[in-house]
Amino acid sequence: MQSSQTTKPKRKPTNLSLDSALLQEARALGINVSRSAEAGIVEAVKRHKRAQWLKDNAAAIDSSNAYAEANGLPLARHRQF
Template identity: 60%
Template sequence: MTVNARKPANLTIDQNLLTEARALKLNVSRAAEAGIAEAVRQEKSRRWQEENAEAIRSSNEWVERNGLPLAKHRPF
């Protein structure tokens, strides 16, 4: 199992949210890390879709004109 190195970071967080998180005994660092990881995942996905939009559009147009390849072999 690989252990990721951790690095301290200064963050500015809404005071009420931080107070509530602490009252709930949440690990604020881990929660922030999870939120950042999700934001990174979403941005990578958005960029991939943007970078590949033309190929996706072209592929969809081909399927609309010609149907799905091997469609005759589909059991449904």
């Protein structure tokens, strides 16, 4: 059973070095710089994890693709399209 209160991630104050003109423009536009930086880091982590997963699994992917090229898709006969 879940609590009615959602759990917020623990936040940690951090110092970042940013282009001062960009920071000034973001503030003038009312952009939440902390949230925007966090969103960018989240995206960078996702891209890095995806690239690492592809690297770690490249042999299996290549093997699977080679099998499909040589033998066709295993369940192709069951396709309805």
